[in-house]
Amino acid sequence: MSADIEPMAEFRPHSSHWGVFSAAMRDGELLVRQYPGDPDPNEIIQNFPSALRHPARIAQPMVRRGWLERGPGPDRRRGRDEFVPMAWDAVLDLLGDELRRVRDRHGPDGVFGGSYGWASAGRFHHAQSQIHRFLNTALGGYVASVNSYSSAAATVIVPHILGDYEALTKHNVTWDQVATHSEVVLAFGGMALKNAMVSGGGISEHVERGAMRAARERGCDFILIGPLHSDLPEETRSEWIANIPGTDTALMLALVHTLVTDGLHDRAFIERYTVGWPVFERYLLGEADGQPKNADWAAPITGVAAEAIRALARRLHGKRVLVTVAHSLQRAEHGEQPVWMGAVLAAALGQIGLPGGGYGYALGAIGYYGRRANAVPGPTLSQGRNRHGNFIPVARIADMLLNPGAAYRYNGQTRTYPDIRLVYWAGGNPFHHHQDLNRLRQAFARVDTLVVHEQAWTATARHADIVLPATMTLEREDIGYSSHDPLMVAMHRIAEPYGEARDDHDIFAALSRRLGVEQAFTEGRNSRDWLRHLYARTQQGLRDQGLPAPDFEEFWAAGSLRLPQAPDDGGPWRAFHEDPDANPLPTASGRIEIFSETVAGFGEASCPGHPTWLPPEETPGPGTPLHLVANQPATRLHSQLDFGGHSIGSKRRGREVATMHPADAAARGIADGDVIRLSNARGACLAAVRLTTDIRPGVVQLATGAWYDPEDPEDDRPLCVHGNPNVLTRDAGTSALAQGCTGQITVVEVERFTGNLPPIRAFDPPRAG
Numbered sequence: 001m002s003a004d005i006e007p008m009a010e011f012r013p014h015s016s017h018w019g020v021f022s023a024a025m026r027d028g029e030l031l032v033r034q035y036p037g038d039p040d041p042n043e044i045i046q047n048f049p050s051a052l053r054h055p056a057r058i059a060q061p062m063v064r065r066g067w068l069e070r071g072p073g074p075d076r077r078r079g080r081d082e083f084v085p086m087a088w089d090a091v092l093d094l095l096g097d098e099l100r101r102v103r104d105r106h107g108p109d110g111v112f113g114g115s116y117g118w119a120s121a122g123r124f125h126h127a128q129s130q131i132h133r134f135l136n137t138a139l140g141g142y143v144a145s146v147n148s149y150s151s152a153a154a155t156v157i158v159p160h161i162l163g164d165y166e167a168l169t170k171h172n173v174t175w176d177q178v179a180t181h182s183e184v185v186l187a188f189g190g191m192a193l194k195n196a197m198v199s200g201g202g203i204s205e206h207v208e209r210g211a212m213r214a215a216r217e218r219g220c221d222f223i224l225i226g227p228l229h230s231d232l233p234e235e236t237r238s239e240w241i242a243n244i245p246g247t248d249t250a251l252m253l254a255l256v257h258t259l260v261t262d263g264l265h266d267r268a269f270i271e272r273y274t275v276g277w278p279v280f281e282r283y284l285l286g287e288a289d290g291q292p293k294n295a296d297w298a299a300p301i302t303g304v305a306a307e308a309i310r311a312l313a314r315r316l317h318g319k320r321v322l323v324t325v326a327h328s329l330q331r332a333e334h335g336e337q338p339v340w341m342g343a344v345l346a347a348a349l350g351q352i353g354l355p356g357g358g359y360g361y362a363l364g365a366i367g368y369y370g371r372r373a374n375a376v377p378g379p380t381l382s383q384g385r386n387r388h389g390n391f392i393p394v395a396r397i398a399d400m401l402l403n404p405g406a407a408y409r410y411n412g413q414t415r416t417y418p419d420i421r422l423v424y425w426a427g428g429n430p431f432h433h434h435q436d437l438n439r440l441r442q443a444f445a446r447v448d449t450l451v452v453h454e455q456a457w458t459a460t461a462r463h464a465d466i467v468l469p470a471t472m473t474l475e476r477e478d479i480g481y482s483s484h485d486p487l488m489v490a491m492h493r494i495a496e497p498y499g500e501a502r503d504d505h506d507i508f509a510a511l512s513r514r515l516g517v518e519q520a521f522t523e524g525r526n527s528r529d530w531l532r533h534l535y536a537r538t539q540q541g542l543r544d545q546g547l548p549a550p551d552f553e554e555f556w557a558a559g560s561l562r563l564p565q566a567p568d569d570g571g572p573w574r575a576f577h578e579d580p581d582a583n584p585l586p587t588a589s590g591r592i593e594i595f596s597e598t599v600a601g602f603g604e605a606s607c608p609g610h611p612t613w614l615p616p617e618e619t620p621g622p623g624t625p626l627h628l629v630a631n632q633p634a635t636r637l638h639s640q641l642d643f644g645g646h647s648i649g650s651k652r653r654g655r656e657v658a659t660m661h662p663a664d665a666a667a668r669g670i671a672d673g674d675v676i677r678l679s680n681a682r683g684a685c686l687a688a689v690r691l692t693t694d695i696r697p698g699v700v701q702l703a704t705g706a707w708y709d710p711e712d713p714e715d716d717r718p719l720c721v722h723g724n725p726n727v728l729t730r731d732a733g734t735s736a737l738a739q740g741c742t743g744q745i746t747v748v749e750v751e752r753f754t755g756n757l758p759p760i761r762a763f764d765p766p767r768a769g
């Protein structure tokens with residue numbers, strides 16, 4: 001039994017994407033305590049206390065007045081209308097009828113149930129699993145979404161060029177190897193501690209700071225490539241090369257060019273472990289197009305001096321070098337290219353497969369990367385089978401809703417957008433995650449019905465026709481588990497549900513009764529039975545290994561269970577390095593593909609057969625002279641609990657804080673603490689500004705996650721008064737290969753806001769009538 005969690009008197013164990021903790025209710029107040037075993041606990045849990053009973057929570061089922069009066073149908077009043085409260089039984093009857101109507105008239109192709117989003121950490125009440133299981137059971141399937149907003153470009157390109165995507169992030173170079181072996185860490189986009197602080201399913205130990213400190217103390221050099229100096233922690237004492245956003249592929253090409261022309265590239269490695277180098281080399285040296293991709297060529301593109309590029313390349317030779325590429329680089333136009341080119345750079349250095357060396361794609365971006373895997377299976381709710389099978393690449397949702405029947409390209413296929421009548425969301429916030437929100441509003445106006453389960457009045461809930469209040473994680477029992485953290489947590493209920501909120505599972509169970517599939521959905525289990533059932537898999541796994549396997553009641557009473565983990569064996573690239581014939585990679589050739597016949601065969605100009613510098617369409621110019629970097633927020637996870645104390649505490653004058661360079665500010669008459677207006681042709685938002693020299697001049701940074709707050713919701717392109725950068729970002733795919741999200745980088749102009757400051761209303765419940 002584990003003594004990892006303090007004995008359960010008043011404080012009970014719980015878990016979240018941002019860490020394991022325990023909590024108690026005392027005199028109506030929520031108290032949270034960080035997990036004592038965490039060497040570097042995450043302050044984001046401090047959003048819970050003030051969020052639990054915040055008026056931004058949804059208290060009862062609500063139906064949009066226009067939908068109630070006129071019935072299902074396209075309506076531009078979504079997000080502008082008032083809501084009518086309704087009793088649970090009535091609203092469930094209404095929704096049951098609507099689901100039946102859409103199913104019978106349009107079939108599963110009329111329902112979009114992708115429902116992308118991070119939801120909460122517990123594995124049974126995992127909203128996506130619940131909604132997919134429900135739609136599969138009740139409708140026989142739905143239009144799904146594939147890949148993630150996080151990493152679509154990498155997810156699609158990596159199997160062609162390197163092998164298994166999951167293994168690249170989760171079974172590759174670990175933090176232990178960095179602490180012990182790396183001599184140089186070349187971090188494109190950095191490895192900001194704020195990011196690794198988050199881990200889907202929960203995390204008990206944040207180890208990244210300690211590992212980077214240990215590496216540094218051993219003499220490892222950290223080199224940060226990117227626009228923000230804060231993307232590597234102070235502990236690394238990093239050297240900072242501040243390139244222009246979106247230009248890393250050109251920089252990497254020039255590094256490899258210098259290696260090649262100096263004869264420093266590892267020819268033996270390239271020969272033995274890769275295919276396609278000769279084709280790539282002709283491009284690199286300019287034999288294909290007359291332009292050598294040398295440091296002089298890259299300097300004006302990247303904003304990095306040619307001599308600095310050459311010096312960096314020469315420094316990497318002969319060292320144990322780990323090249324890391326943050327997710328952010330590929331969440332941009334042609335995001336496939338830096339992912340591919342990072343692998344080519346690591347291959348040219350001859351490092352892939354060596355301990356602490358090679359290619360650490362996305363290391364540091366999320367807490368479950370760079371760790372050992374658990375050696376027993378964890379709890380997962382079966383989603384059933386989607387017999388229908390249609391899908392879209394996740395970030396193409398607005399394109400789909402606006403262009404039913406249109407053809408598009410994805411991973412070598414030509415596909416067609418379905419005609420969606422009903423959109424059903426639980427556990428995600430498209431008004432957080434999607435780009436060009438004013439366009440998304442137009443897209444949501446097209447459907448017959450939008451259903452949302454939410455814990456709080458997000459803009460997505462405000463745009464829905466039927467809003468069902470969901471419990472917050474603290475209000476239900478669950479199991480906290482991540483495949484790469486050894487502590488499985490018995491998440492006890494801490495508080496009673498807010499208002500009339502119900503668990504997503506109970507809502508779907510009630511709907512499945514109305515649709516005649518209750519037994520298939522619930523299998524006759526209540527929530528506690530399900531936890532017991534899901535736990536049994538882990539228990540059996542322990543038993544199979546002859547390890548102590550406490551029964552569910554013991555696990556529940558102890559509060560946590562420490563699981564065995566697999567050894568740090570370096571993963572598939574270590575095995576491949578040791579013997580490429582015996583352990584080929586699962587690519588077409590079994591080798592690292594520097595040129596891919598498959599990708600070349602797709603014939604996409606936006607993603608050719610080898611890594612290529614493709615200048616972005618969106619670059620700073622007249623009217624929009626600055627780059628905007630819209631990265632992950634430090635004080636919350638995405639938009640979750642933006643109304644919590646820790647998130648609110650980081651705002652100024654109620655607005656999200658943007659950062660910019662004093663030189664850019666001075667040129668615009670902007671002072672630290674001012675409210676600024678960021679704008680481009682797609683939209684505008686306000687933010688408070690903090691000036692810092694830790695940002696590259698010409699770049700403004702505004703994290704995602706401030707709730708969309710239109711000054712005048714009647715307007716088609718309203719000013720967001722709160723600071724949601726997705727009113728500015730561009731809704732276009734990374735390329736015809738992956739069609740991934742490109743939200744990280746856009747272009748804007750910034751001015752001092754001199755008008756009367758509009759109030760923040762994002763956290764006030766909408767009008768009810």
Ligand SMILES: Nc1nc2c(c(=O)[nH]1)N[C@H]1C(S)=C(S)[C@@H](COP(=O)(O)OP(=O)(O)OC[C@H]3O[C@@H](n4cnc5c(=O)[nH]c(N)nc54)[C@H](O)[C@@H]3O)O[C@H]1N2
Nearest residue numbers: 117118119120150427428429433453470630638639640743
């Ligand atoms: N411009 C720009 N945009 C981006 C990014 C970027 O870098 N730049 N990053 C992208 C990335 S990487 C991602 S992953 C996405 C994230 O986008 P999302 O995952 O959609 O963002 P979250 O705020 O985590 O949304 C989760 C929602 O689920 C709700 N929720 C939590 N628990 C439950 C529950 O148990 N039941 C129900 N029904 N609801 C629940 C929360 O209140 C919240 O509204 O954003 C993307 N968007």
Ligand SMILES: Nc1nc2c(c(=O)[nH]1)N[C@H]1C(S)=C(S)[C@@H](COP(=O)(O)OP(=O)(O)OC[C@H]3O[C@@H](n4cnc5c(=O)[nH]c(N)nc54)[C@H](O)[C@@H]3O)O[C@H]1N2
Nearest residue numbers: 150189195225226228245246326327328365631632637638
């Ligand atoms: N606290 C917190 N942590 C999180 C999340 C959160 O919402 N909050 N979200 C989680 C999720 S879902 C994901 S997918 C990961 C995302 O992980 P990432 O995508 O890696 O995280 P970001 O913070 O968006 O970006 C990291 C840094 O990349 C830099 N950057 C941007 N563009 C460029 C470029 O063109 N070149 C270079 N060299 N650098 C660039 C920016 O300075 C930025 O700070 O984070 C996870 N961690």
Ligand SMILES: [Mo]
Nearest residue numbers: 148149150151
């Ligand atoms: Mo993500």
